[in-house]
Amino acid sequence: MARGKIQMKKIENVTSRQVTFSKRRNGLLKKAYELSVLCDAEVAVIIFSQNGRLYEFSSSGMKKTIERYNCAKAVEMKNTESEEYVEQSKHEAANMAKMIQHLQVCQWRLLGQDLESCSMDQIHGIEAQLERSLSNIKKKKDLVFKEQVEQLKAKEALMLEENARLREKCGIQPLAQHREAVNCSRSSVVGTELVIGLP
Structure with missing residues (x-):
């Protein structure tokens, strides 16, 4: 049946x-x-x-078989993770290549190359960007000049102090009195050389 x-x-x-x-x-x-x-x-x-x-x-043996199973699973997971990592790396590399290409095109355009393919709006955008960059460069240049002037003024003040200290040490009159004396002697020399009337 x-x-x-x-x-x-x-x-x-x-x-x-x-x-x-x-x-x-x-x-x-x-x-x-x-x-x-x-x-x-x-x-x-x-x-x-x-x-x-x-x-x-x-x-x-159950223990041996379970250990082998766990090892095989770990290897399989590692392979899967490796494949995913490789795929992710390829994707990131492709994105980076696109970004680099875009940056190169932008750089060329900022240097005035490859402008034939640009629209009028793009050219206005490039011009505005260059003007902003130039303004930032001028601000930075002014800041650097101001810092250099301040450093030179500080250096001058230190040198004047050092000069005054050395003059005092050597027993020479202070620099301000020395300048006045030189100016007076120059004016007196100038005054004696002046002649009124025919020679």
Whole structure:
């Protein structure tokens, strides 16, 4: 008598379910053993019953098989991550290449090259950008000049102090009195050389 087709759904009768579990479990473990012997495959099966009992079969030790499984999974994950990293790197490299090309075009246009392909709005934009850049350069130049002037003034003040200290040390009159004396002597020399009337 032919056996009828069994529906794939949970068996409601507890006794029938337990009997089916025992028969099918034994059949599954037998098939796993046959597969390992016939095909020289490393096979491991772990089964937990509804009551929580553990049934297992391993052709070469459950711990060894689980370690091998974990290693294989880790390698597979690493390969997947490597492939994803390579794809991401390729994508980033393509984006960088596009950005570099865009920057080169902008640089050429700022240098006045390749302007034939520009529209009037683009040319106005380039002009405005150059004017902003020139304004920033002028501001920076003025700032540098001011800093240099301040440094030179500070250096001059230090040198004047040092000069005054050295004159005092040598017993020479201060620089301000020396300048007045020189100016007076010059004016007197100039005055004596002036002649009114015919020579």
